Amino acid sequence: xxxxxxxxxxxxxxxxxxxxxxxxxxxxxxxxxxxxxxxxxxxxxxxxxxxxxxxxxxxxxxxxxxxxxxxxxxxxxxxxxxxxxxxxxxxxxxxxxxxxxxxxxxxxxxxxxxxxxxxxxxxxxxxxxxxxxxxxxxxxxxxxxxxxxxxxxxxxxxxxxxxxxxxxxxxxxxxxxxxxxxxxxxxxxxxxxxxxxxxxxxxxxxxxxxxxxxxxxxxxxxxxxxxxxxxxxxxxxxxxxxxxxxxxxxxxxxxxxxxxxxxxx
Numbered sequence: 379x380x381x382x383x384x385x386x387x388x389x390x391x392x393x394x395x396x397x398x399x400x401x402x403x404x405x406x407x408x409x410x411x412x413x414x415x416x417x418x419x420x421x422x423x424x425x426x427x428x429x430x431x432x433x434x435x436x437x438x439x440x441x442x443x444x445x446x447x448x449x450x451x452x453x454x455x456x457x458x459x460x461x462x463x464x465x466x467x468x469x470x471x472x473x474x475x476x477x478x479x480x481x482x483x484x485x486x487x488x489x490x491x492x493x494x495x496x497x498x499x500x501x502x503x504x505x506x507x508x509x510x511x512x513x514x515x516x517x518x519x520x521x522x523x524x525x526x527x528x529x530x531x532x533x534x535x536x537x538x539x540x541x542x543x544x545x546x547x548x549x550x551x552x553x554x555x556x557x558x559x560x561x562x563x564x565x566x567x568x569x570x571x572x573x574x575x576x577x578x579x580x581x582x583x584x585x586x587x588x589x590x591x592x593x594x595x596x597x598x599x600x601x602x603x604x605x606x607x608x609x610x611x612x613x614x615x616x617x618x619x620x621x622x623x624x625x626x627x628x629x630x631x632x633x634x635x636x637x638x639x640x641x642x643x
Contacts, residue, residue, distance in 0.1 A: 386593050387502065391454050394590040396434060398564040398581050400557055401497065410620040411529070412440045415494050417622060418615070418635050419525045421446065425491040428519065430479055431499035435461030435472065441494075442470040449473045449490070451482070480508060482515040492525045500530050501595030506605075509595060513609035520638040526611060532618070532625075532632040533575060533596040536568075556584075570596075599625060599632055611636035 401407050415437075421427065423445045429438040432450030434457050442448045442465070450472055452458055458474045465472045477484055480503070493516045503509050516526055539553050551570040556563060563584035568577050575596055582589035597605075603613050613636050618629025625632065 386591060387453065390590045390592045391433075391457065392590060394581060394588050395592075396457075397560075397562070398557070398566075398583075400559070402433075402436065403560065407620075408436055408440065411496055412437060412444065414529075414617075414620040414622060414633065415441065415492075415496075415527055416444055418527055418617070418633070419492050419494075421492055421525070426489065428485070428490045428493040428516075430493055430495045430516065432461060432474070433457045435464040435474075437494070437496055438472045438474075439464055439468045439470050442472050443468065449475060449485070451475050451477050451479070451485070453478055480511045480515060482519050485519050487518050488521045488524075490519050490524060491521055492527070493520060494526075495528045495530075498530045498594070498596075500528060501597065503595075506595075510605055510609060513605060513611070517610045517638055522638065522640055524638045525614075526606075526636045526638070527633065528602070528606075528636075529620075529631055529633045530602070531596050532627075532629050533598045533601075534627045535630050536570065536577070536596060538628055575601075597632065599634075602632060602634055606634065606636050610639050612639055 396402055425446050427441055427446040427448050429441060429448055429450045432438045432452045435450055438448050438450035438461060450458070450461055452461070452474070453476065455476050458476055461472070461474055475484060500512065501509055520526065537551065551572065553568045555566045565582050565584060567580045570577050577594060577596055579592045580589065599616060606613055613634060615635045616625035617623060617631070617633040618625040619631050620633070
């Protein structure tokens, strides 16, 4: 396909994001996410698993260590270089492929037992047709009955958050926060549009030397379930956190497991 990637991807997915995202730097959270995948999908040893939007291999490497045959897919080659180094250092074997998640044509149809999409790696594109195409591509590469686990921020939980919102209009929803735990202070602003359900997430260092902005769609449970059905999935379960607790409206995560429906002959 032609390169029609969302304009913010190249400038956001740099060291600024990996240095500033608290969850990315938390080994306990990573371990919980990998346990979640293993428990929720109940895969056999040696199952072929795609880690979609794998980034620097944060999940790919421990999934390989858990006994799966892992392929990590990401658009950003500089992240894939870091992922390959991480894999070598861990003594694991993971295949890494550079691809746009809307076009997984480089990967054979029906070649995976499972696909995982973790840490809100969905909703990146400007139109719902483009975001739906990600799900249909995932459906294409799954074997009959193959499993899909998607983990995204719960839109309804986000709207229950409070934050410093001085200087914004009454019709705006803005959450602001900061972190200084790693020696550098980062300021975060998440600005939500009720008309599009998109969040514009701006990160900058306190001294303004680095910054990055993402612009992505967030979903309520019924919206994600509807999209999965349109893409050819049967929803198996909904969970609200990595301990597989039941989903409810105030759950921070929307973790959905689904099975690929049989293709029509």
